[in-house]
Amino acid sequence: MAQYSCVSGSVGLITLKNPPVNALSAAVRHGIVDTVKRALSEPKVKSVVICGQNGIFCGGADIREFASDMSGPPLVPMIHAIEAANKPVVAAIEGSALGGGLELALGCHYRIAHSKAKLGLPEVTLGLLPAAGGTQRLPRLIGVPAALNLITTGRHVTAAEALQLGVVDQVTDQNTVDAAVKFALSVAGQSLDARRISTYPCPRPSDLDALFDGVMQKVRQSARGAIAPVACVQAVRAAATLPYTQGMEREKELMATLFTSGQARALQYCFFAQRAVGRWSMPSGARWDTSKPRPVHKAAVIGLGTMGRGIAVALAQTGLSVVAVETQEKQLMEAKQAVSGMLERGAKRRGVAPALDGISYSGNIQAVADADLVIEAVFEDMTLKEKIFQQLSAVCKPGTFLCTNTSALDVDHLASQTRNPELVVGMHFFAPAHVMKLLEVVYGTRSSPQAVATAMQLGKKMGKVSVAVGNCRGFVGNRMLKPYLEQAFFLLEEGATPELVDRALEEFGFAMGVFRVSDLSGLDVGWKVRKGDGLAEPEMATGQSARIRQGRRYSPLGDLLCEQGRYGQKTGQGWYQYDKPGGRVARSDPWLHSFLEEYRARHGLVARRIDQQEVLERCLYVLINEGFHILEDGIAAGPEDIDVIYVFGYGWPRHRGGPMFYASMVGLAKVLERLEHYHQAHPDVPYMQPCNLLRRLVASGSPPIQRWREVIKKLHSQL
Numbered sequence: 001m002a003q004y005s006c007v008s009g010s011v012g013l014i015t016l017k018n019p020p021v022n023a024l025s026a027a028v029r030h031g032i033v034d035t036v037k038r039a040l041s042e043p044k045v046k047s048v049v050i051c052g053q054n055g056i057f058c059g060g061a062d063i064r065e066f067a068s069d070m071s072g073p074p075l076v077p078m079i080h081a082i083e084a085a086n087k088p089v090v091a092a093i094e095g096s097a098l099g100g101g102l103e104l105a106l107g108c109h110y111r112i113a114h115s116k117a118k119l120g121l122p123e124v125t126l127g128l129l130p131a132a133g134g135t136q137r138l139p140r141l142i143g144v145p146a147a148l149n150l151i152t153t154g155r156h157v158t159a160a161e162a163l164q165l166g167v168v169d170q171v172t173d174q175n176t177v178d179a180a181v182k183f184a185l186s187v188a189g190q191s192l193d194a195r196r197i198s199t200y201p202c203p204r205p206s207d208l209d210a211l212f213d214g215v216m217q218k219v220r221q222s223a224r225g226a227i228a229p230v231a232c233v234q235a236v237r238a239a240a241t242l243p244y245t246q247g248m249e250r251e252k253e254l255m256a257t258l259f260t261s262g263q264a265r266a267l268q269y270c271f272f273a274q275r276a277v278g279r280w281s282m283p284s285g286a287r288w289d290t291s292k293p294r295p296v297h298k299a300a301v302i303g304l305g306t307m308g309r310g311i312a313v314a315l316a317q318t319g320l321s322v323v324a325v326e327t328q329e330k331q332l333m334e335a336k337q338a339v340s341g342m343l344e345r346g347a348k349r350r351g352v353a354p355a356l357d358g359i360s361y362s363g364n365i366q367a368v369a370d371a372d373l374v375i376e377a378v379f380e381d382m383t384l385k386e387k388i389f390q391q392l393s394a395v396c397k398p399g400t401f402l403c404t405n406t407s408a409l410d411v412d413h414l415a416s417q418t419r420n421p422e423l424v425v426g427m428h429f430f431a432p433a434h435v436m437k438l439l440e441v442v443y444g445t446r447s448s449p450q451a452v453a454t455a456m457q458l459g460k461k462m463g464k465v466s467v468a469v470g471n472c473r474g475f476v477g478n479r480m481l482k483p484y485l486e487q488a489f490f491l492l493e494e495g496a497t498p499e500l501v502d503r504a505l506e507e508f509g510f511a512m513g514v515f516r517v518s519d520l521s522g523l524d525v526g527w528k529v530r531k532g533d534g535l536a537e538p539e540m541a542t543g544q545s546a547r548i549r550q551g552r553r554y555s556p557l558g559d560l561l562c563e564q565g566r567y568g569q570k571t572g573q574g575w576y577q578y579d580k581p582g583g584r585v586a587r588s589d590p591w592l593h594s595f596l597e598e599y600r601a602r603h604g605l606v607a608r609r610i611d612q613q614e615v616l617e618r619c620l621y622v623l624i625n626e627g628f629h630i631l632e633d634g635i636a637a638g639p640e641d642i643d644v645i646y647v648f649g650y651g652w653p654r655h656r657g658g659p660m661f662y663a664s665m666v667g668l669a670k671v672l673e674r675l676e677h678y679h680q681a682h683p684d685v686p687y688m689q690p691c692n693l694l695r696r697l698v699a700s701g702s703p704p705i706q707r708w709r710e711v712i713k714k715l716h717s718q719l
């Protein structure tokens, strides 16, 4: 709703009220229409101020309404009526003015922002475009290049940048509503002819075609198949080439296509999923709202390899006091330099002072004695980790939380090495740890809710999207990756090439296909794991047993490449070839193709034609199937947890919503049918056997993803 009052004798003050972000719900739009009418009709009112309650102007249209029939006054005529008013209307922007909120402000005659306010048109991140005149007014106000940048990226700008760009007229450190009322009093009675943005001519850059062609090319490249950024460019082009009314028609037309698209549904699902994962729960019933985190002032990192360095940087950037421990002297010296460099570069980018003094270094584990929380980040070697957890348990002050950055190992086993297993949790960061947004917080059977709450809160403080998950081999992300990688290898055996598989996955929207990622992260990483699991032994790569291990189909292709020293980018050769060791541009490698042909001949495999659809179905559906197992096992509390992990940690295209959402869009019955089909064709691949939960969901009519938790709960109660 919107509340109306008359202040300072002649200013009509309209306050948007819809906690928590004053979204423009139908009730709020009704309120605005009514209160604006009232302000304009009251003779004593000479000017108007629009503000939002509780320090936030407006978070835009109410995204929850998009799923239902949109009723209530539409935004476009509402904003036109404000712009057409014959009394000055001033927007008092505190907190955020985003999406429809900024479009509302652009319909006002003046905009005054608090210095801490953020403004933006983030519709593109929801699969939409600013369709309440944003694509037509913003370029008229700040020029085409700047408008294109804001609209196609959806980025939020500070009040200072907004002032510089010309989005706002004034920035204040004082009470924004008071400043706006004072301003409104000063402009009462003045002509508004030059204040209606829709009447401005749109500045036309001389190289208009070149500008739009360049932007369109860049946008298409980075969009990875997302349609909204492209529509945003088309809408701004309409502003630059058509009269305002026709531009508005084009904006509406483009929005109509986006609004009902699957991509918009996926992106809006991601928006809410990202927030839902913060409301974590554990099978014990412990929850986010009943578990109190303990404050962490001092944190420690053990092991300063790539992961440890990134974690130390991320902790220091949060403002914590950090102790970084590395027992190998040479590595410690190198790490000191590397961490300082990372902190300096990060600080420069953010325009702040580097937190160099926040970190102290030591070669002795005793240095962590007074830390509130320790993150172990040494090699993936259980014996080494066991020793460290025993030492930590002896060295640390009572109550210190002991966390492991393992990406797959047993958190319960590590906890059993300590005196207080309830203080142990996994904090699985993704490389590079100071950049990647995802954090898996892994609770073991004995982890206390307080330990989980503390790790989740620390993750949030570090700017991570933290997801609480249960303990199993690979947790959620890496567990699901295993069958996906396995299928990619099998496809090569059956006739595909790395290029074909990668192209299918990249056209689907992944930033990189599976083989390019493997070259980037190093083939030796997986090789080491497979050796540890007793799967990869040199003598096993030949003869009858080469393609069967532990009773199931196995592909030794990755092992064979490693045996040849082809570790990927770092050695200049992997699934592709590179100019030199460390080179980044992947080129098709004739050697690899001959190697695959020889391999197939050796094993009596006849190459067949494999199309992109088979690549996608096999790679993605086995990954999704494992996701259903994870839900069935209670390792993830809901599909949102899995989807957020895949979008933020594994490059799953956000406009496809995450693997579980994607499955719901494809149709669960179809996913089941294809898995059954492939399992029949490949009975020696257990990952293809459809999960019971998937069958159950299909049997119960494939409910929408928002209702899967009910089916899962029922399943768990029957076990």
Ligand SMILES: CCCCCC/C=C/CC(=O)SCCNC(=O)CCNC(=O)[C@H](O)C(C)(C)COP(=O)(O)OP(=O)(O)OC[C@H]1O[C@@H](n2cnc3c(N)ncnc32)[C@H](O)[C@@H]1OP(=O)(O)O
Pocket (backbone or CB within 6 Å): 020, 021, 023, 058, 059, 060, 061, 062, 063, 064, 070, 075, 096, 098, 099, 100, 101, 122, 123, 126, 128, 129, 130, 131, 132, 255, 256, 259, 272, 275, 276
């Ligand atoms: C053909 C039809 C034409 C229709 C025209 C429709 C026009 C659409 C234009 C738009 O305006 S689309 C919406 C654009 N706005 C946004 O994208 C902003 C989204 N919100 C945010 O970025 C942030 O929430 C915030 C405003 C910066 C505040 O951040 P903060 O960290 O303080 O809080 P959150 O945890 O993010 O949010 C709190 C709570 O509020 C919910 N919420 C936030 N924004 C909206 C919204 N616009 N609509 C509905 N709900 C919103 C959020 O989901 C949280 O609730 P939850 O229960 O925890 O999920």
